Amino acid sequence: MTANPVHTALWPAPHASGAVDATVHVPGSKSVTNRALVLAALASEPGWLRRPLRSRDTLLMAGGLRAMGIEIEEGVGPDGTGEAWRVLPTGLRGQATVDVGNAGTVMRFLPPVAALADGPVRFDGDPRSYERPLNGVIDALRHLGARIDDDDRGALPLTVHGGGALDGGTVSVDASSSSQFVSALLLSAPRFNQGVEVRHTGSTLPSVPHIRMTVDMLRAVGAQVDSPDSGGEPNVWRVTPGALLGRDLTIEPDLSNAQPFLAAALVTGGRVVVPDWPARTTQGGDRLREIFTEMGGSCELTDYGLVFTGSGSVHGIDVDLGDVGELAPGVAAVAALADSPSTLRGVAHLRLHETDRLAALTKEINELGGDVTETADGLHIRPRPLHGGVFHTYEDHRMATAGAVIGLAVEGVRIENVATTAKTLPDFPDLWTGMLGA
Incomplete structure (x- = not known):
């Protein structure tokens, strides 16, 4: 090295x-901030994020969502105190370029969002980002109906050709290399026409608490999620299609x-x-x-x-x-x-x-x-x-x-x-x- x-x-x-x-x-938590940004961008009404983390990874996430047409206003909270971001889900547009840096959450969470945009969205990042696996998200999105150009690398750079909607449905994913493959699909799933059923097929699943975080945050904004920790089938997560609420969330x-x-x-x-x-x-x-x-x-x-x-x-x-x-x-x-x-x-x-x-x-x-x-x-x-x-x-x-x-x-x-x-x-x-x- x-x-x-x-x-x-x-x-x-x-x-x-x-x-x-x-x-x-x-x-504030990067993991919570970036999940909250995605969920707020996909909601049916504006939302607030109080005490968000301002770091390279979270600013890249906000920048990627802005590139796709989401308005994120930075200022103070609705009560006039503390730093807060107001997220206005104004619709997802294509003809955009997203810089992921070397942020795993950005490179994995935003391609499913881009599949809902109206037009192509190109993803690029730091040289190291090209070496990080994305095949779990790319292959799953293709199976669910998305069109993606990655020159068969299973990695960046790539272009998601958003069609304004995505069918969704059942998909198998080997998330042995990253639990973010599962979280990425779950976060956008309420906006898929059929929702999603994600089946993890690998022998191991790292960072399970991060999937639990995703599930809890989805439920907090009104999504219906069936998961292993709530008595569901092991290694299977189901998200029902439906509107997401805009919330007033304080970041831990x-x-x-x-x-x-x-x-x-x-x-x-x-x-x-x-x-x-x-x-x-x-x-x-x-x-x-x-x-x-x-x-x-x-x-x-x-x-x-x-x-x-x-x-x-x-x-x-x-x-x-x-x-x-x-x-x-x-x-x-x-x-x-x-x-x-x-x-x-x-x-x-x-x-x-x-x-x-x-x-x-x-x-x-x-x-x-x-x-x-x-x-x-x-x-x-x-x-x-x-x-x-x-x-x-x-x-x-x-x-x-x-x-x-x-x-x-x-x-x-x-x-x-x-x-x-x-x-x-x-x-x-x-x-x-x-x-x-x-």
């Missing part, structure tokens, strides 16, 4: 001089993006408070409470938010992260600083994320003196004394935050292209130094 030579700026990762004690306001904090800050409390034996942590959520990041407690911390969920405290010791863990693969880089970083070995399982699909995360974590931690080996479906990490050096990020936001966690305990770590964190966590360097009291 090679780092992108275009992004050579190095950020000296702050080294913690003592226990962290901070309150960190984590911005992004719990996955809270990970580096909770890790800071764990690694330094300190305390971090994350306000507004929800008591009930479909976000996979909520598992951090369980994982980081097993690794040596303790947490308390209060009316104000989550209070997480490190004990001063960090323990290894043997954990299946198949449902929450986005947490693997941060868990690996903490595991490299633990007092016993760790094994991370169930995350073979991370080889197809923003970068091959398993290869990247192995290479970067080992170049700092670590002992990480890849397994068929994850990583085995044996803690070793680490030293400073350059931590490459491969334009992957979670690689950057993982390197920052290691830098708390290891002097001289320099993060290449820390600006890539803007993909989902804007202003990360300022939040990080602010947490440390700098």
